[in-house]
Amino acid sequence: MPNRQTQDFDYDAAIKACAAGHRPALETLYRQEGPRLLGVAQRLLRDRAWAEDIVHDAFVKIWNQAGSFDAARGSGRGWLYSITRNLALNALRDTARETDVDDDTAAALDARHAIDAWQDTRDAFDWRASAGQIGPCLEQLEPVRRNCVLHAYVEGLSHSEIAQRLGAPLGTVKAWIKRSLQALKECLA
Amino acid sequence: MLGTLSAAQRRDVQARLTHDAALREAVARWEDRLLPLTNLSEPVEPSRSLWPRILRTLDASQAAARPAAPRAAGLWNSLNFWRSLAAGGLAAVLILGSSLALRPAATPGAPQYVVVLVAPQSQAPGWVVQAQAGQSAVQLVPIAATEVPPDRALEFWTKADGWAGPVSLGLIKPGEPVVIPLDKLPPLEPNQLFELTLEPKTGSPIGKPTGPIQFIGRAVKML
Numbered sequence: 001m002p003n004r005q006t007q008d009f010d011y012d013a014a015i016k017a018c019a020a021g022h023r024p025a026l027e028t029l030y031r032q033e034g035p036r037l038l039g040v041a042q043r044l045l046r047d048r049a050w051a052e053d054i055v056h057d058a059f060v061k062i063w064n065q066a067g068s069f070d071a072a073r074g075s076g077r078g079w080l081y082s083i084t085r086n087l088a089l090n091a092l093r094d095t096a097r098e099t100d101v102d103d104d105t106a107a108a109l110d111a112r113h114a115i116d117a118w119q120d121t122r123d124a125f126d127w128r129a130s131a132g133q134i135g136p137c138l139e140q141l142e143p144v145r146r147n148c149v150l151h152a153y154v155e156g157l158s159h160s161e162i163a164q165r166l167g168a169p170l171g172t173v174k175a176w177i178k179r180s181l182q183a184l185k186e187c188l189a
Numbered sequence: 190m191l192g193t194l195s196a197a198q199r200r201d202v203q204a205r206l207t208h209d210a211a212l213r214e215a216v217a218r219w220e221d222r223l224l225p226l227t228n229l230s231e232p233v234e235p236s237r238s239l240w241p242r243i244l245r246t247l248d249a250s251q252a253a254a255r256p257a258a259p260r261a262a263g264l265w266n267s268l269n270f271w272r273s274l275a276a277g278g279l280a281a282v283l284i285l286g287s288s289l290a291l292r293p294a295a296t297p298g299a300p301q302y303v304v305v306l307v308a309p310q311s312q313a314p315g316w317v318v319q320a321q322a323g324q325s326a327v328q329l330v331p332i333a334a335t336e337v338p339p340d341r342a343l344e345f346w347t348k349a350d351g352w353a354g355p356v357s358l359g360l361i362k363p364g365e366p367v368v369i370p371l372d373k374l375p376p377l378e379p380n381q382l383f384e385l386t387l388e389p390k391t392g393s394p395i396g397k398p399t400g401p402i403q404f405i406g407r408a409v410k411m412l
Contacts, residue, residue, distance in 0.1 A: 043229075
C-alpha cells in the first residue's frame, strides 16, 4: 500500500537523488507511489499485466531522466504521473487503431454506450470525495461536461470515444472539453 | 496531458515538446492542476515481481552502457566507419541516383535528400529514406527484408549535427514503405543522421534509442 501521505514525502528530493545515481531513492519512490501509479495505469489500460509493463517502463524512464526533472517547472509528484500517464496513453493510442470489432460486439457496445450515455447526464464518477482542491472547480461544471474531462483524464478515452459514448457530435465534445479546461484553469488560478 | 489526442497527434506534440519550452511549461502546469484527479483511480498493489524486474532492466542497461558506450560513441564518430559506410552505401546511392535521374525533374532549386540506411556490421543496405527539401515529410522505403523478434519493434530516429540527441520518428513496420511527417522538426540538413533501432514493443521507454542499431545512414544531398 502507498506508505506515507503525499504531503509528508519529498518527491523532489528523491528524484534528485535518482539523478545522482542513488538507487535506493528510486525504490523509495516505488514504495511510495508505485501502487497509485499502477492504479492510474490500470484504469487507463483496463489490463493488469499491461499496466505493470507501463509502470516498469515508467520507473526505468524516471531513473534515466531524473536529471532532466526541473522543480521550477512543476511538482515532482506531477512529473511521475506525467511520465506514467504518457506511456500508458501512448500504448493505448498505438494499439487503438488495431482493435476493430465485429458487428455483434459493436452492437453490444452500442447498447452499452446508450446506457453509459444516459448515466453520463448525471455523475459518472465519484469524484467529490477524492478530487481535493480541484473539487469545488469541478462542481461548477455541468455534469456532462465534467464527465467529459474525467473520461479523458481518468479513463483515457479519446475525443471520438467520448463523443461516441455520449452520443454527442465530436466537435461539441471538443468544444466542451476546451471550455471546461478553461473554466478549471480560471477557477484554480 | 488530458489524453484525448490520437496517436499521431500525441507524437506531434511530444516532438514539439523537445523544442518548445513554453509548451513544455504550459503542459507541466496543467499536469499539476489535474493531478488530484489521479486519486479517482484506486491504488493497485503491484505484483511482487515488478520491482525486481525494474531492477533487472536497470542493471542490464547499465551493464550494456558501460562496455557498449565507448564502442557506440566510437562507431558514431569513427571516420573509418563512415568511410566504409560511404563506400557500402555508394553503390546503392548510385543505383538510386540513376533511377532518380530518370524521373521527372524535382522542383527546381529544392535539393532532394537521400539516406541509405545500412546494417552497421555487414554494411548491407536495408532501407532508403527520401526527402524533398522544403517538404515536411520523408519517405522510408524497405529495400531488403528486416527481421524483428516478435517482442520487439523497430523505432526510427533522426539527429542533425547540432541537436542534443536523436528524436523519435515513431515505430516502423518491417518491410512496409511509410511516409513520415517531419513538420514539427527543423528542416532536413545535409549529413543528418537517420537510424532504426530495436526497441520494446511500445517503443523506447526513455525517448532515446536503447536497443542495438539495425540500420544507420546520413542524409546526402542529390544535386
